Amino acid sequence: MKKMFKLQWLSVLMLAFVLVGCGAKEDTNKETVSKEDQQVEKTSYKVKDDRGVEVEFNAVPKTIVSLQPSNTEILFALGVGDKIVGATEFDTYPEEAKKIERVSSSTTFDSERILALKPDVVIAYTTGGDDENLNALKVLEDAGIKVFAIKSATSFDDVYGDIQQVASVMGIEDKGEKLNEDIKAKIAEVQAKVKDVKAKNVYLEISPKPDIYTTGSGTFQQEILNAANVKNVFADLKSWPKVSEEDVIAKNPEVILTTVNYTENPAAEILARDGWNSITAIQNKAVYFIDPDISNRPGPRIGEAVELIAKAVYPELFK
Incomplete structure (x- = not known):
């Protein structure tokens, strides 16, 4: 029987919000840049998540489980959505996201299926503090799966931080900066009109x-x-x-x-x-x-x- 662990959601009413975000810093020991796709190949680098945990990567993740629709959108916008092997039932954008295997409902995630997929990293979320979601995610970590948790976003700055955070995990910091610049330009364009x-x-x-x-x-x-x-x-x-x-x-x-x-x-x-x-x-x-x-x-x-x-x-x- 599969074990299902309850996630900490803001409330049933707020399911659509799936708020995630806050920035983080990276610590890189070695890196080289690929001319083909400008993705940074890193060896033994660390990125701090929003629990304050420095998650260490021996190489850029090739397979990802995303437990938040906003993070899934970020990964696709950064050009690495094809690396996602597991997502939630609410991951509906872009169209390609609908084809990803569902490993999470609105309230639970399938830990056994995630373990079977053997992802290089699970990009999860936290509402901050000692929430039940983090306790459930510890099961994955105890099994040797890397978990990178991002705190719920409440501002545009948090979103920009999320993007840069995910970009750092994926070794594509420049793409994260460019995406943030494009978003800010779009907002500025609208504001100029109103x-x-x-x-x-x-x-x-x-x-x-x-x-x-x-x-x-x-x-x-x-x-x-x-x-x-x-x-x-x-x-x-x-x-x-x-x-x-x-x-x-x-x-x-x-x-x-x-x-x-x-x-x-x-x-x-x-x-x-x-x-x-x-x-x-x-x-x-x-x-x-x-x-x-x-x-x-x-x-x-x-x-x-x-x-x-x-x-x-x-x-x-x-x-």
């Missing part, structure tokens, strides 16, 4: 009635909203607060965005809610669905996330 517009009041819904949740300050989503030059009507609250219908009505947002992807036509459901017809966004039918895989996932598509929000709120600026 910088002079009067910021609109926006309500972002991440869970529908009867238990309505939104995003507040101190979240990755708030930083996306800030970068798109929109005002979050619930920025005075922290984290992912539960709010009432009366709270939303009182805030009277000009635009409503929803990342709910588990109900049929979430935008139409919001438009049809009883008592909401006094809200400006409802009157103007300014209610839009935003792809949660882009807007909630702290990975290399954060530039696209900013553009997605900006286009929804200020479509006239992107014609």
